[in-house]
Amino acid sequence: MSASRVKPTEPTSAVEPSRISSSDGAALALAVVRDGVITGEGPTTKGRVHFSRELDADDAAWCARILTARAVEHQPVSRAEAEALFEINEAAAERSDDGVFDDLLAKAIVHHAASASGLPVPPRTVALAPETAIESWAPTHAAGVDTEVLEWIASQMRGKRNSNLTLMRLVATIVGMATLPLVQLPNVFDIGM
Template sequence: MAKPDLNAFATARIAEGQVSEADVITLRRFIYGDMAVSLEEGAALFRLNDADLTYADTWYELFPEAIGDILVHQALPRGYVSEDNAAWLTGQITADGHVCSRTELDTVLHVLEKAREAPESLEKFALQAVADSVISGKGATRSGADLKPGVISDGEVEILRRVLYAGAGCGGIAISRAEAEILFDLNDATVEAENAPAWSELFSKAIANHLMAMSGFTPPAREDALAREDWLRQPGGYERGLGGFFRKMISGGVSGIREAYADAPNPLAARGAAMEAEIAANEVVTEDEASWLVERIGRDGVLHENERALLKFIREESPNIHPALQPLMDKAI
């Protein structure tokens, strides 16, 4: 159970209506005094956050940091967010019946950016929260901002970019079908709006990423990493183990991916054997992907500017245009 004093402290702060700078320092001592953060302590923090108090600025640093430590650094294998813990996080956010707040969205982003791998459901939750906020004009991205419902601002484009390329969720840099669907829904809902110019570029490149994703960046499965905890403890430590694996992948481009997999134990080393063929194959838009894109673009019967930009980008980047896309390509010229 959570420390009784922490729950009592949270209750007192709620009754007082504020969390001061001194309170944040006290909270840090409660939480990190034993060098570990529990789910119960996380629930106490959510209770404080849901109370809609007056908060010191440092609260907005402590809250995502502590929740991130619970989900990313405390559970084994470290860096891998389980389905259960992702469900706990979204359950805490939605428990009060209100839309996701900016503080809660920042917390989800913190988890996604710190994790090596997280369930796709968590990234989809964050992306949907931003889309809902844009369309409704309230929620995670609208606090304190004079923004029109149904209009995507520059700030919201950057938040969407952070969610999509957080480095976790569905295959790291790869955009999943579920994420692509949310982006198309958001584009359809704001098509006549005076959106930030950066939205068109993000939309077209993200959808093209989904269609031509380089899945070689996918990290090892959580179960594989859990079964190889001894890998982290080999001579040379973290640098030679899982940490070195990810560092090579991120810093070395395609050659770094090959090197990371080549140095890793089986079955990860075997993953690198098909890498070059997989990268080349994924650059080609398949029949299934082409059919999906034709159906999505044709839902409202109009070819919009962002969709034209998407088709132009695909035409320039893909080595082989599927015949099913040719009629759309002809319209986009």
């Protein structure tokens, strides 16, 4: 574990969804997952082979369980949780999760953006579920979406090695750039594909 991110005295139960009591607690648990992705060690990697800088299906499952913990199920995804997810995304140089984390990331970020803009969002267990299409609940136009939130998302995506095409498409649609060819979107966000 990264000593700068997780204190050695922090109990490993802090990542257990049943121990999460707030979105701040969920953000801290996501930081533990991030540290496990970075180092290949820690409570979220115990009992399995995990390489440094790899995000696998178990890591994605940890993130989903943390984000849908009973205490936060009916709360919108917080900025701290969204930032932790972006950090996990950036920490993972290799992926072996079949796109599960990318789906979760896009849904969680849009859940945060919509709720921060005052728009209604479904409970996390519905919105973040793999079988729920993001288009079934995400805003599809700029009306009502806070531009500061969209700018924050773009700043989180700008210049990052791991881009999320689903998130890019949704943000582009929301801000009215859906008519741009997909190959031009990296220029809009200043990110490489």
